[in-house]
Amino acid sequence: MTPPFLSPIGLGLALACSLIGAGCGAFEPAPEEVVTALPDVVPEPADNVMSPEKVALGRWLFWDPILSGERDIACATCHHPRFAYADGIALSVGTGGRGLGPQRSPATTAPHRTRRNSMTVLDTAWNGVTALDSPGDADGAPMFWDSRLKSLEEQALRPLLEQDEMRGDVLAEDAILPEVIGRLSAIPEYESSFALAFGPGPSPITEESIGRAIAAFERTLVARDSSFDRFMAGDEAALSFAQKRGLFAFEQAGCANCHSGPLFSDFELHRLGVPDLDGLPQDAGDGDERFRTPSLRNVMRTAPYMHNGRFETIRDVVDGFYFHVDHGLDPDLEGLDCPNDRDGATLGDIEAFLWSISDGSFDDAVPSAVPSGLEVGGRLD
């Protein structure tokens, strides 16, 4: 008779035991590929400490089209709370456009279409922060798709200078800021607000103070009550089974190779070879065809995706990574193991997880009026 340990039962039990043992360990990603909750503290530069006066002034400036060359577009036009402070279209329509989001269209004058997708302003206060315990560097925070500027203060002024964004055709690049300063100085409400925010002086309205006020307001545009953050703080019920499984799949598939840390971004430049839009010239990114890893915070509210808005859905993005992107272009792409079924459950669970970091708790208040008396947010109707 066959000895029991050599019988199929014995072998089966041995196999079962080895299976149980093999499946006991946790999946443990590398420390630099771990996602975390948002930090408690918003970093701010030493020379631009937040104050309620600055934030209130920054909110006006953010919504006031007086900052644009032709007084028809504001920061909020392409960074609107209805679209989680992005604009919901592939390439933004700058000055000369009319309407909001996907309904924005050419007006009477020729509109300017920007070259890149509008990034959300939400949570940019933490740009550059790649670890929960990192203090952050507000002065060195990378901005824009190509990280060409550092800090919200620098970023806030740049769209004013761009012809296809806010400057338009009438004013030269070196003329727009003096013109804006002149306009603001002529409005008593702005004059007193700048004095309140930055102290009385001979000329409180400057390029720097405009940038600082807008940056101070942008630092308040945070969404820090996501179910993922609550889960990481200890609320076990904050995530569903599908969301937890989505997080597991997110880490296992290698998404966190680049989308790591509290902002789900390593804030590094990567070359992905995302196809250009039909009929548009190639975008060389930082000059070497590299673009910064965007944060995935609020990603489900900020479609379309990639630097040119090429992909309309997360499933399109995954399809793009799986089928269209050359994984040899960037070292971080080599370890990708994307779900390869665009209708599959794993992708559905990853989407469910991404909803857990897409938090609707941000400040979505729209001012009823701005000191210039112009249309709040530009020509949005």
Added chain:
Amino acid sequence: VPKPHTFFGGLAAERRSALALAAVLGACPQAHAEAEVVVAAGAAIQVLQYQEAYGSAGGAIDSGIELMFRGRRAHRLRLDAQLVGFPSDGAQLWLGSLEAGWRWYPLASSGLHCGVAAGLLLSYERFELALAPRRIEDSRVRLGAPLAATVGWTLGDRLDVDVTWKQVVFVGDDPRTVGYGLILLGWRFR
């Protein structure tokens, strides 16, 4: 009346129960007193998980009873209890099933057989992710219905080599399928 045959004690009782079941069912008009207990172990390859191409390897153990009800080597009722496990890095999927099926032995001189089966299945799914300092783990149990098709060969009247494809449909709010192939080596006790 079959001679008592024992293996691990319990198997004899299991065989007697099977004979009693056959008598109750009345499905054995020729009243054969042959019931075979088949114990098997083998490998499993998960091809689909929730409708997605997957490809993880696992293992399986199976205990079954075959009851003849029309001829020595023709048609048989097969009852199976089976456990299949798919472990991977940080995750496990276990599938335990009870199935009833039909087996057909077309050639009297050969152990060639094929069959189909269906039943009830419980799946246990668990994953664990270490995101320092937070450890994330969760599990769930779901009810499903397995459908299986098997071809195989019985060698020397004792050793079974079976290849099975099994498709599991889950009930509830997540009705997604799992599909896997099984290669089982079994031993028959009479």
